Amino acid sequence: MSAQLIPSILELRHALSDVRRAGRSIGLVPTMGALHAGHGRLIERARQQTDCVVVSIFVNPIQFNQRQDYDRYPRPLAEDLAFCSAGGVDIVFAPSVEEMYPSAQLAMVEVARVTEHLCGKSRPGHFRGVTTVVLKLLNIVQPDRAYFGEKDVQQLATIRRMAIDLDVPVEIVGVPTVREEDGLALSSRNRHLSPLERRIAPALYRALQAAGQLMASGTTDPQQIKTKALATLHPFPQIRVEYFEIVDPDEMQPVERIAGPVRVAVAAWLGTTRLIDNILCRVPSGSAGPFV
Amino acid sequence: MSAQLIPSILELRHALSDVRRAGRSIGLVPTMGALHAGHGRLIERARQQTDCVVVSIFVNPIQFNQRQDYDRYPRPLAEDLAFCSAGGVDIVFAPSVEEMYPSAQLAMVEVARVTEHLCGKSRPGHFRGVTTVVLKLLNIVQPDRAYFGEKDVQQLATIRRMAIDLDVPVEIVGVPTVREEDGLALSSRNRHLSPLERRIAPALYRALQAAGQLMASGTTDPQQIKTKALATLHPFPQIRVEYFEIVDPDEMQPVERIAGPVRVAVAAWLGTTRLIDNILCRVPSGSAGPFV
Numbered sequence: 001m002s003a004q005l006i007p008s009i010l011e012l013r014h015a016l017s018d019v020r021r022a023g024r025s026i027g028l029v030p031t032m033g034a035l036h037a038g039h040g041r042l043i044e045r046a047r048q049q050t051d052c053v054v055v056s057i058f059v060n061p062i063q064f065n066q067r068q069d070y071d072r073y074p075r076p077l078a079e080d081l082a083f084c085s086a087g088g089v090d091i092v093f094a095p096s097v098e099e100m101y102p103s104a105q106l107a108m109v110e111v112a113r114v115t116e117h118l119c120g121k122s123r124p125g126h127f128r129g130v131t132t133v134v135l136k137l138l139n140i141v142q143p144d145r146a147y148f149g150e151k152d153v154q155q156l157a158t159i160r161r162m163a164i165d166l167d168v169p170v171e172i173v174g175v176p177t178v179r180e181e182d183g184l185a186l187s188s189r190n191r192h193l194s195p196l197e198r199r200i201a202p203a204l205y206r207a208l209q210a211a212g213q214l215m216a217s218g219t220t221d222p223q224q225i226k227t228k229a230l231a232t233l234h235p236f237p238q239i240r241v242e243y244f245e246i247v248d249p250d251e252m253q254p255v256e257r258i259a260g261p262v263r264v265a266v267a268a269w270l271g272t273t274r275l276i277d278n279i280l281c282r283v284p285s286g287s288a289g290p291f292v
Numbered sequence: 293m294s295a296q297l298i299p300s301i302l303e304l305r306h307a308l309s310d311v312r313r314a315g316r317s318i319g320l321v322p323t324m325g326a327l328h329a330g331h332g333r334l335i336e337r338a339r340q341q342t343d344c345v346v347v348s349i350f351v352n353p354i355q356f357n358q359r360q361d362y363d364r365y366p367r368p369l370a371e372d373l374a375f376c377s378a379g380g381v382d383i384v385f386a387p388s389v390e391e392m393y394p395s396a397q398l399a400m401v402e403v404a405r406v407t408e409h410l411c412g413k414s415r416p417g418h419f420r421g422v423t424t425v426v427l428k429l430l431n432i433v434q435p436d437r438a439y440f441g442e443k444d445v446q447q448l449a450t451i452r453r454m455a456i457d458l459d460v461p462v463e464i465v466g467v468p469t470v471r472e473e474d475g476l477a478l479s480s481r482n483r484h485l486s487p488l489e490r491r492i493a494p495a496l497y498r499a500l501q502a503a504g505q506l507m508a509s510g511t512t513d514p515q516q517i518k519t520k521a522l523a524t525l526h527p528f529p530q531i532r533v534e535y536f537e538i539v540d541p542d543e544m545q546p547v548e549r550i551a552g553p554v555r556v557a558v559a560a561w562l563g564t565t566r567l568i569d570n571i572l573c574r575v576p577s578g579s580a581g582p583f584v
Contacts, residue, residue: 106406131399165397
């Protein structure tokens with residue numbers, strides 16, 4: 001079965017009101033296209049949990065900090081459509097920029113605190129662009145559930161908090177990161193890596209794992225963990241680390257001592273390509289808690 | 293029939309999902325309580341256009357600039373309930389502050405430009421508080437239509453723009469201002485006026501009308517209109533004008549020349565009470581347009 005391509009908001013609303021009237025649940029997978037197995041996992045999960053799966057494909061201009069990054073973002077629509085059809089997607093919503101922003105976008109949604117550190121620091125306005133377009137998509141599709149990858153963990157936490165704080169009637173579902181065999185997290189941006197950069201890139205995941213092992217063996221000082229984990233990257237001068245942080249999983253605030261589950265998150269540049277990755281870590285039960 | 297009082301979001305969602313399943317349309321009248329005939333007109337309109345009318349009563353702390361104003365805002369819940377029952381309201385949603393803001397409200401909605409002038413200038417953060425709570429209410433109730441008074445014209449324009457820009461699936465309905473016989477616009481704040489202030493207050497409406505008459509007779513220079521209209525307030529030194537502006541009806545921007553429909557809007561203090569009012573004006577057809 002091929003997925004139905006709908007470029008217009010009005011047409012999509014009509015199609016979905018029929019779905020809703022038939023008592024079928026709706027799952028939304030918001031994407032910027034250039035679909036890969038990571039998106040495939042989101043689609044798979046949506047198919048398991050909902051009756052009608054909508055994938056939106058929209059390279060959202062208001063979340064890019066640099067025109068160049070926006071311009072060079074890949075847009076292989078025909079391949080994406082085939083990917084969606086093969087994955088059992090019911091509807092692909094692929095609006096134009098004019099369809100999504102017919103006039104100046106004056107209303108914006110901002111989530112404080114959660115967007116303060118990590119990517120929020122170096123990408124001013126980025127998350128405001130993300131939350132604004134995601135809220136628009138949620139209002140257009142009105143899904144029962146919406147699916148986001150854990151690779152973009154700050155985005156996931158921000159959208160989750162937006163949905164809670166604004167009482168959006170949707171369940172936000174986070175889906176674990178899909179990785180290449182060598183550990184590199186799948187990303188549409190990986191295709192920009194040179195062969196050498198591609199060989200080096202998995203070092204980021206290994207640095208995260210090193211941090212996780214230190215925690216597992218009882219280290220609770222984030223600074224100590226950071227220093228040792230970053231040392232694993234020293235053999236690769238091509239990697240320019242933007243941040244390497246240990247944060248709480250809900251509000252993405254750097255922790256002063258590890259005493260519960262945390263996210264270890266990294267952003268780094270390889271040449272002109274910016275990669276991000278993260279893992280969830282816990283201190284082993286019985287080990288140093290806050291009162292030991 | 294008495295209106296059903298519901299203080300909990302979950303309970304309200306349940307009640308309304310039954311309404312929706314029965315194919316009945318829902319109208320929302322968001323209020324801060326202290327209901328008067330102005331609200332009555334909103335309720336009346338909602339009853340004409342929708343099957344199930346929900347009035348929300350919530351004095352929203354995040355839209356007040358001064359703690360004192362928030363504290364002294366009237367909260368006559370029993371009277372409001374009786375008013376709603378008499379008016380044929382189906383459900384009164386009256387949540388506590390804890391119900392609406394169970395944790396720090398990190399997600400906020402802001403509408404640029406429309407909130408720049410008039411009340412936006414003297415009340416920083418006010419409209420952000422309004423749009424945020426209104427979006428929450430729209431997400432909780434998911435009405436087909438929501439009703440707002442034209443008295444708060446900048447609020448109406450801001451909410452309208454929010455709904456358009458964020459693709460909120462609701463029709464925002466503006467309802468004309470209800471006035472006392474002497475012209476004073478109904479407001480929950482009128483009860484704070486001393487007898488003298490109450491006698492003087494209608495001068496604001498007369499100043500707006502004076503501006504309207506100048507336009508009707510062909511004056512197109514806003515500055516000239518402003519000066520003459522404000523002169524009508526000179527006999528009342530008790531009135532401290534905060535602004536008197538002529539703006540376009542959609543984005544609330546001061547116009548440089550009157551060439552189409554405009555809103556004339558005023559805010560003024562009488563003692564410790566701040567009153568606002570506005571009227572819609574048009575240049576007479578055939579008179580000075582932009583190219584004459």
